[in-house]
Amino acid sequence: MLSKNKIRFIQSLARKKIREQEKVFLVEGNKMVLEAIEAGRQLKTLCATSGFLAENNISPQMATEVIEVSPEEMQKASLLQTPQQALAVVNMPEQHFNLTDSTQDLALALDFIQDPGNLGTIIRLADWFGIRHILCSENTVDCFNPKVIQSSMGAIFRVEVHYLNLVETLKMAAASGTKIFGTFLEGENLYKHPLSKNGILVMGNEGNGISEEVARMVTDKVHIPAFPGGQTGSESLNVATATAICCAEFRRRMMD
Known part of the structure; x- marks a missing residue:
């Protein structure tokens, strides 16, 4: 049974301040909870219906606290309009950023992405x-905003997201010889520009693009061309869409 205090605590995790204080975040939905368990994440609290617990053979070792709840209780605790059968309070992972490890392959850098849906999709x-x-x-x-978690569709458990001084980090990366790619309207055609196997791809803010400070760190400016050339339609692409196109082209080059 869910107490009123537990319900209030679960709902308070919509706020960044509480998540940071408690070092936990909220995961909702059957698939998402199972993804967290499969990834070996430490569940502080698992709230689930009897059907979910039985169907998925949930053992007490999978969470510090397992609470069987009714659909009505789940409705009260959930932040979703249509709650499913399970939600979990998950401990934040301890991550130690290492620039060398992060740039052995292609890495993404995000400059002031504001929309939770965009960040979740990019993850x-x-x-x-x-x-x-x-x-x-x-x-x-x-990245632990509930809307980001939902949009990531479980990818948040497999991708490391680091928050840091982006300008200084890119400066150090460039100094070590790492190529820094960024998308700009005046950049070279993405499909013709030489792309490296490793490096950092910078994507900018939804409304303003890459900031001036970060832009100064970019070594290779690229542009996704519209079709046909010179057309006067949309001014730009959604940042998640642009990220998908760029990542696909980087990976395609590796197959050539």
């Missing part, structure tokens, strides 16, 4: 394209 894209590290500016939306 999912990174997982799809085998990108293990995302470097975020400190003003990028929190």
Whole structure:
């Protein structure tokens, strides 16, 4: 049975301040909870219906606290409009950023991404394209925001998201010989520009693109061309869409 205090605590995890204080975040939905368990994440609290617990052979070792709840209790605790059979309070992972490890392959860098849906989708894209590290500016939306978690579709458990001083990090990477790619309207055609197996691909803010400070760290400016050339339609692409196109082209080059 869920107490009122437990329900209030679960719902309070919609706030970044509480998540950071408690070092936990909220995962909702049958698939997402199972993804967390499969990834070996430490569940502080698992709330689930009897059907979910039985069907998935949930053992007490999978969570510090397992609470069987009714559909009505799940409705009260959930942040979703249509709750499923399970939600979990998950301990935040301890991550230690290492620039050398992060740039052995392609990494993503996000400069002030604001929309939770965009960040979640980009994390999912990174997982799809085998990108293990995302470097975020400190003003990028929190990756443990419930909307980011939902949009990532479980990829948050397989991709490491780091928050850091992006300008200084890119400066150190460039100094070590790592190529820094960035998308700009005046950049060279993505499909013709030489792309490296490793490096950092910078994607900018939804409304303003890559900031001036970060842009100065970029060594290779690229552009996704519209078709046909010179057409006067949409001014730009959604940042998640642009990320997908760029990542696909980087990975395609590896197959040539």
